[in-house]
Amino acid sequence: MSESHTTVVTTQVTRSEGRVVTTGNRNWTTGVFKCHTDLKICLCGLFCPLCYSCQLATKMGESCLVPCFVPGGFVAMRTKIRMMLGIQGSICNDCVMLSCCFPCTMCQLGREMKQAGLN
Secondary structure: OOOOOOOOOOOEEEEEOOEEEEEOOEOOOOOOOOHHHOHHHHHHHHHOHHHHHHHHHHHOOOOOOHHHHOOOHHHHHHHHHHHHHOEOOOHHHHHHHHHHOHHHHHHHHHHHHHHOOOO
């Protein structure tokens, strides 16, 4: 007897005006500036953002060296989690968020990973 499998697409990649756009099916569970919602993550991200980002990299299956030594490593980490969890956004938005407030953006990433059980 053969088994049948159903594939469900949670993200869709389209081409729009010469660029590839990936659309997720949801937003981040918390905003960038909602650091107070998890005090432990907030304190780690605020007082030791590089150590905390190394921990996040390890939890997502990447080398702890990615955030410190890979150019664009932080953007790659945020984009990877966004793609894995079906979160709407773009690489450009990831860059802007990390440039504006790195500690808060890393905390948002940590909260999202904790919510998804990736901690």
